[in-house]
Amino acid sequence: xxxxxxxxxxxxxxxxxxxxxxxxxxxxxxxxxxxxxxxxxxxxxxxxxxxxxxxxxxxxxxxxxxxxxxxxxxxxxxxxxxxxxxxxxxxxxxxxxxxxxxxxxxxxxxxxxxxxxxxxxxxxxxxxxxxxxxxxxxxxxxxxxxxxxxxxxxxxxxxxxxxxxxxxxxxxxxxxxxxxxxxxxxxxxxxxxxxxxxxxxxxxxxxxxxxxxxxxxxxxxxxxxxxxxxxxxxxxxxxxxxxxxxxxxxxxxxxxxxxxxxxxxxxxxxxxxxxxxxxxxxxxxxxxxxxxxxxx
Numbered sequence: 001x002x003x004x005x006x007x008x009x010x011x012x013x014x015x016x017x018x019x020x021x022x023x024x025x026x027x028x029x030x031x032x033x034x035x036x037x038x039x040x041x042x043x044x045x046x047x048x049x050x051x052x053x054x055x056x057x058x059x060x061x062x063x064x065x066x067x068x069x070x071x072x073x074x075x076x077x078x079x080x081x082x083x084x085x086x087x088x089x090x091x092x093x094x095x096x097x098x099x100x101x102x103x104x105x106x107x108x109x110x111x112x113x114x115x116x117x118x119x120x121x122x123x124x125x126x127x128x129x130x131x132x133x134x135x136x137x138x139x140x141x142x143x144x145x146x147x148x149x150x151x152x153x154x155x156x157x158x159x160x161x162x163x164x165x166x167x168x169x170x171x172x173x174x175x176x177x178x179x180x181x182x183x184x185x186x187x188x189x190x191x192x193x194x195x196x197x198x199x200x201x202x203x204x205x206x207x208x209x210x211x212x213x214x215x216x217x218x219x220x221x222x223x224x225x226x227x228x229x230x231x232x233x234x235x236x237x238x239x240x241x242x243x244x245x246x247x248x249x250x251x252x253x254x255x256x257x258x259x260x261x262x263x264x265x266x267x268x269x270x271x272x273x274x275x276x277x278x279x280x281x282x283x284x285x286x287x288x289x290x291x292x293x294x295x296x
Contacts, residue, residue: 037269039064039071039210041295042224046103049280049287057288058105062224071211074224080105083222085215091119092212095219103227103290115218128218137161144217150175152217154232171232179236196253197231197245201238202263204270207294208234226292228259228277239263239272271296 042062047054060081065073074083081099085092097113118127130140138160145153154171170186172193179201184193208216208223216223216234223234233240242260246253259279263272272294280287 037210037271037296038066038069039207039224039294039296041293042207043293044102044226045291045293047289047291049278049285049289051285054289058103060102071215081111085212091123092117092214092218095215097219097222113219113222117214117218125214125217141165142218173232173235175235177237179238180233183232193248195245195247197233197243199233199236199240199244200242201236202241204239204263204265204272206234206236206239207271207296209237210296226261226275226277226290228290229261239275269296 041064043059044062045059046057048057049055059078061077062081063075063077064071065075070085070087072085074081076082076099079099080102081097083095083097085096086094094117095113095115097111099111101107101109101111112132114131116129116131117125118129120126124146125144127144128142133139138158141157141159143155143157145155147153152173152175154173155167156169156171158166158168160166167188169188170190172184172186173180174182174184180199182199183197185195186193208225211224213235217232220232220234221230223230225234229240229243233243240261241263242258244258245256247256248254259277261275261277264274265271266273274291274293276289276291278287278289
């Protein structure tokens with residue numbers, strides 16, 4: 001029980017960070033070029049550690065389906081995850097996900113995610129709408145702004161039953177050399193961030209560049225990777241090696257966690273074969289490990 005509490009408390013912290021829970025061809029820093037190797041399978045395995053021994057806990061076994069070069073389905077062989085994607089005039093228009101949230105399949109927390117995507121005349125994503133109406137008659141939207149070649153601003157709005165827009169959170173995504181260098185979070189209209197996350201990278205190819213850039217931008221918390229890096233870092237061309245979270249009080253940053261992700265690569269393609277991370281409670285000799293294995 002202690003082991004599971006530690007695991008899911010950690011996951012909750014990540015969700016709080018990121019959710020408070022077709023880019024322009026001329027935009028060099030944000031443009032991610034898809035390669036020939038399409039993502040075909042991703043198996044994510046969750047293992048528990050106790051007394052120095054890892055034991056299998058649960059897994060997702062995802063298969064990716066395409067219509068020509070467009071990703072249209074992501075399906076778990078055990079029926080725990082089912083994603084469909086539809087397109088209009090070449091642009092991703094709708095994402096629908098059903099199933100059970102992972103990690104934590106034994107909690108049976110249902111997934112029911114819908115996003116409708118909207119673009120400007122230059123095919124930049126400008127809005128992702130969650131059309132699900134809550135018990136108060138409210139919906140949620142993300143609005144996207146592109147002030148420069150190396151910055152995306154995401155604004156999270158609550159849409160009231162009367163149609164009013166209430167700004168809840170802003171996220172600034174900073175790019176350097178096509179990688180997300182830093183993410184800053186701001187409460188509603190504040191100009192001072194209350195939290196940031198910084199990243200370090202390898203020089204290999206991130207598998208999420210093999211899918212639509214706007215799929216990740218609209219729904220980073222369900223990007224195709226292990227959960228510790230299911231965030232805007234998956235817009236990057238390279239793979240995250242280190243993730244550093246800082247809370248900010250005044251002018252001072254306080255590191256709240258640091259995690260490292262390990263990879264094994266295919267030397268022929270520069271794509272990862274596996275990625276993994278561990279969370280350990282050394283004093284109690286317990287923890288867990290999540291591993292993602294890719295096929296192209």
